[in-house]
Amino acid sequence: MKKYTVINTPVHNIDGIAKVTGQAMYTFDIKLPHMLYGKILRSPHPHAKILKINTRKAKRLTGVKAVVTGKDTLGIKQGIWRRYKELCDEEILARSKVRYIGEPVAAVAAVDEDTAEEALDFIEVEYEILPAVFDPLEAIKEGAPRVHEHAERNINVTRHIEWGDIDEGFKKADYIREDWFRVSTQAHVCMETHNAVASYTPEGKLTVWTSTQSHYYIKVLLADILGLKENDIRVISRYTGGGFGSKFELDSAQFCSSLLSMKLCRPVKIVLMRDEEFMATKRRTPMFYYLRTGVKKDGKFLAKEARVYTEGGAYTSMGATALYLTGFFQTFPYTWPSYRYDGYRVYTNTEPSSAMRGFGAPQATFTAETQIDLIADELGIDPIEIRRKNGMYPGYEVPGQARIQSCGLSQCLDKIEEWIKSRGKLPPNRGIGVAAYGFMSGGIFNWFDTPYAFSSALIQVNIDGKVDLFVGSQDMGQGSNTTLSMICAEELGVRLEDIRLHMGDTDTCPVDLGAWGSRETLMQGNAVKMAAADVKRQILEFAAAKLGPNIVYDLDIKDRWVHLIARPERGLPYYDVVKEAIRGKNGQPLMGRGHYTPHRKGMISPAYSFGVQAVEAEVDTETGKITLKNCVTAHDCGQVINPLGVEGQLEGAMAMAAGYGFTEDLPMDEGKILNPNLVDYKVLRATEMPETKIIEVETYEPEGPFGAKEAGEGLTNPTAGALGNAIYHAAGISIKNLPISAEKVLIALREKKEKGKIKKSGN
Amino acid sequence: MMQDFIYLRANTVKEALDFLEQYKDDSKIICGGQSLLILMRQGLVSPKYLIDIKHLEELNYIKFASQEGLKIGATTTHRALEKSSLIKKRYPVLVDMEKNLASIQTRNWGTIGGNLAHGDPAGDPGPVFIALNAVVKTANKERERTLPLEEFFIDFFETALEEGELLIEIQVPAIPPKTAVAYEKFNIIKNDQGVVSVAASITVDDSGIKCKDARIVLGAAAPIPKRAKESEQMLRGQKLNDRLLDRAAEKASEEAEPFADVHATEEYRKFLVKALTTKMLKKSWEQAKKLI
Amino acid sequence: MAKHLLRFTVNGEYHELYVKPKRLLVDVLRDELGLTGTKRACNTGACAACTVLLNGVSVKSCSVLALQADGAEITTVEGLADGAKLSPLQRSFLDHGAYQCGFCTPGMLLSAKALLDENPKPTKEEIREGIHGNICRCTGYNSIIRAVTAVAKGKYKEK
Numbered sequence A: 001m002k003k004y005t006v007i008n009t010p011v012h013n014i015d016g017i018a019k020v021t022g023q024a025m026y027t028f029d030i031k032l033p034h035m036l037y038g039k040i041l042r043s044p045h046p047h048a049k050i051l052k053i054n055t056r057k058a059k060r061l062t063g064v065k066a067v068v069t070g071k072d073t074l075g076i077k078q079g080i081w082r083r084y085k086e087l088c089d090e091e092i093l094a095r096s097k098v099r100y101i102g103e104p105v106a107a108v109a110a111v112d113e114d115t116a117e118e119a120l121d122f123i124e125v126e127y128e129i130l131p132a133v134f135d136p137l138e139a140i141k142e143g144a145p146r147v148h149e150h151a152e153r154n155i156n157v158t159r160h161i162e163w164g165d166i167d168e169g170f171k172k173a174d175y176i177r178e179d180w181f182r183v184s185t186q187a188h189v190c191m192e193t194h195n196a197v198a199s200y201t202p203e204g205k206l207t208v209w210t211s212t213q214s215h216y217y218i219k220v221l222l223a224d225i226l227g228l229k230e231n232d233i234r235v236i237s238r239y240t241g242g243g244f245g246s247k248f249e250l251d252s253a254q255f256c257s258s259l260l261s262m263k264l265c266r267p268v269k270i271v272l273m274r275d276e277e278f279m280a281t282k283r284r285t286p287m288f289y290y291l292r293t294g295v296k297k298d299g300k301f302l303a304k305e306a307r308v309y310t311e312g313g314a315y316t317s318m319g320a321t322a323l324y325l326t327g328f329f330q331t332f333p334y335t336w337p338s339y340r341y342d343g344y345r346v347y348t349n350t351e352p353s354s355a356m357r358g359f360g361a362p363q364a365t366f367t368a369e370t371q372i373d374l375i376a377d378e379l380g381i382d383p384i385e386i387r388r389k390n391g392m393y394p395g396y397e398v399p400g401q402a403r404i405q406s407c408g409l410s411q412c413l414d415k416i417e418e419w420i421k422s423r424g425k426l427p428p429n430r431g432i433g434v435a436a437y438g439f440m441s442g443g444i445f446n447w448f449d450t451p452y453a454f455s456s457a458l459i460q461v462n463i464d465g466k467v468d469l470f471v472g473s474q475d476m477g478q479g480s481n482t483t484l485s486m487i488c489a490e491e492l493g494v495r496l497e498d499i500r501l502h503m504g505d506t507d508t509c510p511v512d513l514g515a516w517g518s519r520e521t522l523m524q525g526n527a528v529k530m531a532a533a534d535v536k537r538q539i540l541e542f543a544a545a546k547l548g549p550n551i552v553y554d555l556d557i558k559d560r561w562v563h564l565i566a567r568p569e570r571g572l573p574y575y576d577v578v579k580e581a582i583r584g585k586n587g588q589p590l591m592g593r594g595h596y597t598p599h600r601k602g603m604i605s606p607a608y609s610f611g612v613q614a615v616e617a618e619v620d621t622e623t624g625k626i627t628l629k630n631c632v633t634a635h636d637c638g639q640v641i642n643p644l645g646v647e648g649q650l651e652g653a654m655a656m657a658a659g660y661g662f663t664e665d666l667p668m669d670e671g672k673i674l675n676p677n678l679v680d681y682k683v684l685r686a687t688e689m690p691e692t693k694i695i696e697v698e699t700y701e702p703e704g705p706f707g708a709k710e711a712g713e714g715l716t717n718p719t720a721g722a723l724g725n726a727i728y729h730a731a732g733i734s735i736k737n738l739p740i741s742a743e744k745v746l747i748a749l750r751e752k753k754e755k756g757k758i759k760k761s762g763n
Numbered sequence B: 001m002m003q004d005f006i007y008l009r010a011n012t013v014k015e016a017l018d019f020l021e022q023y024k025d026d027s028k029i030i031c032g033g034q035s036l037l038i039l040m041r042q043g044l045v046s047p048k049y050l051i052d053i054k055h056l057e058e059l060n061y062i063k064f065a066s067q068e069g070l071k072i073g074a075t076t077t078h079r080a081l082e083k084s085s086l087i088k089k090r091y092p093v094l095v096d097m098e099k100n101l102a103s104i105q106t107r108n109w110g111t112i113g114g115n116l117a118h119g120d121p122a123g124d125p126g127p128v129f130i131a132l133n134a135v136v137k138t139a140n141k142e143r144e145r146t147l148p149l150e151e152f153f154i155d156f157f158e159t160a161l162e163e164g165e166l167l168i169e170i171q172v173p174a175i176p177p178k179t180a181v182a183y184e185k186f187n188i189i190k191n192d193q194g195v196v197s198v199a200a201s202i203t204v205d206d207s208g209i210k211c212k213d214a215r216i217v218l219g220a221a222a223p224i225p226k227r228a229k230e231s232e233q234m235l236r237g238q239k240l241n242d243r244l245l246d247r248a249a250e251k252a253s254e255e256a257e258p259f260a261d262v263h264a265t266e267e268y269r270k271f272l273v274k275a276l277t278t279k280m281l282k283k284s285w286e287q288a289k290k291l292i
Numbered sequence C: 001m002a003k004h005l006l007r008f009t010v011n012g013e014y015h016e017l018y019v020k021p022k023r024l025l026v027d028v029l030r031d032e033l034g035l036t037g038t039k040r041a042c043n044t045g046a047c048a049a050c051t052v053l054l055n056g057v058s059v060k061s062c063s064v065l066a067l068q069a070d071g072a073e074i075t076t077v078e079g080l081a082d083g084a085k086l087s088p089l090q091r092s093f094l095d096h097g098a099y100q101c102g103f104c105t106p107g108m109l110l111s112a113k114a115l116l117d118e119n120p121k122p123t124k125e126e127i128r129e130g131i132h133g134n135i136c137r138c139t140g141y142n143s144i145i146r147a148v149t150a151v152a153k154g155k156y157k158e159k
Helices: A016-020 A056-060 A113-120 A166-172 A215-226 A252-264 A274-279 A319-329 A361-379 A383-390 A409-423 A480-492 A520-547 A574-584 A643-662 A719-731 A742-755 B013-026 B036-041 B078-083 B085-090 B092-099 B104-109 B112-118 B125-131 B229-235 B242-255 B266-289 C025-032 C088-096 C105-118 C124-130 C142-152
Strands: A036-042 A048-054 A064-069 A104-110 A124-129 A155-163 A175-183 A195-201 A205-210 A233-236 A268-271 A287-295 A301-313 A338-347 A430-440 A455-461 A467-471 A499-502 A555-558 A561-564 A571-573 A590-596 A608-619 A626-636 A691-696 B006-009 B027-030 B049-052 B062-065 B069-073 B135-139 B144-148 B153-155 B166-172 B179-186 B196-204 B211-219 C004-010 C013-019 C051-054 C057-060 C073-075
Touching: A016 C088, A016 C105, A036 A113, A036 A252, A036 A274, A048 A104, A056 A064, A064 A113, A064 A252, A104 A113, A104 A252, A155 A319, A166 A287, A166 A301, A166 A338, A175 A361, A195 A252, A205 A215, A205 A252, A215 A233, A215 A252, A252 A268, A287 A361, A301 A319, A319 A338, A319 A361, A319 A430, A361 A383, A361 A430, A361 A643, A361 A719, A383 A409, A383 A430, A409 A430, A409 A608, A409 A626, A409 A691, A430 A719, A455 A480, A455 A520, A455 A574, A467 A480, A467 A520, A480 A499, A480 A520, A520 A555, A520 A561, A520 A571, A520 A574, A520 A590, A561 A574, A571 A574, A574 A590, A608 A719, A626 A643, A626 A719, A643 A691, A643 A719, A643 C142, A719 A742, A742 B266, B013 B027, B013 B049, B013 B166, B027 B036, B062 B085, B078 B092, B078 B104, B078 B112, B085 B092, B092 B125, B092 B179, B104 C051, B104 C057, B104 C105, B112 B125, B112 B166, B125 B179, B125 B196, B125 B211, B179 B266, B196 B266, B211 B229, B211 B242, B211 B266, B229 B242, B242 B266, C013 C025, C025 C051, C051 C105, C057 C105, C088 C105, C088 C142, C105 C124, C105 C142, C124 C142
Parallel strands: A036 A268, A205 A233, A301 A338, A467 A499, A626 A691, B006 B049, B027 B049, C004 C073
Antiparallel strands: A036 A104, A048 A124, A064 A104, A155 A338, A175 A287, A195 A205, A195 A268, A287 A301, A430 A608, A455 A467, A455 A590, A555 A561, A561 A571, A608 A626, B062 B069, B069 B166, B135 B144, B135 B166, B179 B196, B196 B211, C004 C013, C051 C057, C051 C073
């Protein structure tokens, strides 16, 4: 019999028909009887005291039903790092002070959107403008304006990672280099903006439909900030139109619509406009990066010192995690005998920076991989060879941090090397750049302070053999609904169409922490597998009774066939066994439970994905314009569960990461984002996307369901670095300041021409 | 947000002109609305009366006669121009320009008249039609008039359209013999509005070396699509060679009055003007030589 | 503000409505007709998630006044399938996983349909240009190109 009958086969996404027919109902589409529409008034100042807010005129406008301000809240400062109260610093609806342009100060509910928006003009806010600070390197100086009273020199969080003796390492080094980088911010640009429909009823229950990556987190955070019991709140999110890290924290749409609804006992819908989405949600953490690296002349890595200052923006948000992960993934995927990282997250009067796909690792990978190519070039070593020489391998332990079990890095390097060779001699002004990465499959941290297992699953098998699978995970497009159904079907031994997935409703689904940090396949997947195994065991008990085999024989189910493993022709149809099993269980459906929480899995994650990406790019030396020609990625996500899903994730990650590399940025002037729209903010379109080739390197990860690991976020890590390296090899210039715009390329080309030699280092 | 307005549908040009005469500056014309609606939705433009001429078939035409040249009605869509075999044959640079303009959706509904009347110096049609020596015909209730397209653009988003006037036709003379026109814009995302753009027209003599006439028009490099007249002067009557083209391009970049924004600095824009002008001069010269 | 009569056909069904002049086509389709398949995702006519077919050609319904569609035939994503029978493009999208979060998918399908209606055998480059107007943040577009290519190659021909 085939090893697997369901996983690793190309299947239709189980939400596919709903999506291609337009039937899928997103929060954006929800319309309830008696519903009102809300709009939010936002601060025009980056830093100011709120002296007075007069809402009388707005309230009197025909069609306006309620206006709320910070005074209508419990004054709770919330944050997603709930375990660390000092990091819970965001009121969302500001009470006495605003700290970034766009921070909410009031919200209106009215009979239609236009009336709500008009009412905003009638709210009078008196501000006392305070001096503001925008650059973290300025904010950290003595005497800089204080964004938060408690944070001296605006230092929000610090992180330190260290192993080995880097001073010894540098002493032994034949070659040492220092580089400074500035890696930029990025906007998530989910196609569905942040939104919520909140409905509070006289029973004292609040229901919130919202576009989210974690309905569980939103439920708990709303309970905290509204003073309600967790389970008097129901959060529903069947379809989410993109997340990418922007939608697992509590946002202004969710909070303000809830406040208004609680006041009126009517549903209130708030949908953020695209400019609000750019200015007043969260964004990728920009960083100032210093790397000092020492290697032996044969390319062996000895010591690395990293120092990072991140532009935190006005609140902690998820920025503390990004600060840690950038320091951790700075060493991936290589073995460093010694390493020291010091990271500082600095408050500034700008939009808070937080989590975005890759979570600090794309920033780390860009800097690390850029420097590695420069080192390789100096030492006359081939870029693949230097990576091979220092690459992680199965069984490697990152001292005090992580144990690498499955690791297909060296096979990935081999495959990419093969492809590069096959390209032969490239036309002029073209280059191929390579970047290697590793990434986590879900984090072990519980800064959220949940008492629950990180993932849980419930299964119920019915008389017709259909399997109800209840999960807490969220599909935001990454395909977890399909992947988890496949895992369930494979483990239980049935077909994908036998699974009925239930998700997206905190009233009926078990707890899962949400779709972030690439945790769903491994963590929710393990919980699902456990629940399926539980129910299978019960089915097999009945089958054993029915078949009466010799005790030495084991049974299994494959493709709806319950059979003896050693004698697969001897068995019973799954449907028949189920019918009798339910009778034997007092007429109760067969039920299974599963859960997963990583215990003793190191400091970061139970398992790591790996990969190597090569980008072929062309530079127009007349204008500096970059064109992507080819992109090949060899990656190791353990056992592939959902191949169409993996392919889609890889290509999508590449497009997003390429944007990070050369087209996307949020330039600001005194804290004001200058391009908060999709005309001036440039995401890649179909015409900029190159042909992509994907090479699967299969490994088996013991920590993951069927050996699977993540495959959606890690793939965002390498592209900016690979692109930068491609430009380096194409034109001999190394740009250390993202994004690599055409103008920067042109200036670098001109400088190179004047200098007459390849740039070695610079800011 | 968009303000309410009184909607007036014009079924004939006469009706449109009557409305314009009646409501004057309280009114605005909408045709494809691909630029106007975006401004109206943000509350930046809020006319009391909106005169809809989208379905004015009277102004939806592409005509050509060898003496008079090309006549395009103002409500002709970009897509119609793009797909016109007549235009591909006689004014291929217009098809090139349209193919790279915005998106298919925009071109399906947006019109050439609407584009020119919007007065955006970064718009694609302006520089190309000026390089082709186009003339626009406008009309009010009393009379019609024509003026060179070059004089139609006055300032940022400001045209020579007077109160009560409607743009009704674009006239393009037949391209003179041994003349080729090339156009290109610089962008990072294909079809995006140019960071800068350059249209260049070169007329050569029978040898193909001497330049009889040159027209160089810069887009997104000044408050209006700008003729780089000094640069043209350097070429007229001269024997062309790469060095001369390079120097003319340098002059064009000096004539540019670019602004800085999130996409580029002034300096980079000037640099791009030079690079694009060099490229377009070379391209149009090459193509003109083939016509000898 | 006086409302005007709007008469048009949407997915083969005739409708008569009175609408305020400032109403956009996308909002009338979504709110008055309840056809929520068509989405709005930006406020500057840049993303084309709102693409519908108007008299057979693709337009951004957020950049068309509803009254300008008077007398027109509109096709939205809801009009692609015939009951349970999905259109060739829809089936190809399913087979190729040419969507992820699905929010841009309705607009994308209509742009692809408009492309193939006009040019049944486009090259890959022509397909890229054909869907250029539509932003997708999830897929990186290549799966969509594959899906459209497969339809162009005749893999979903009706017997």
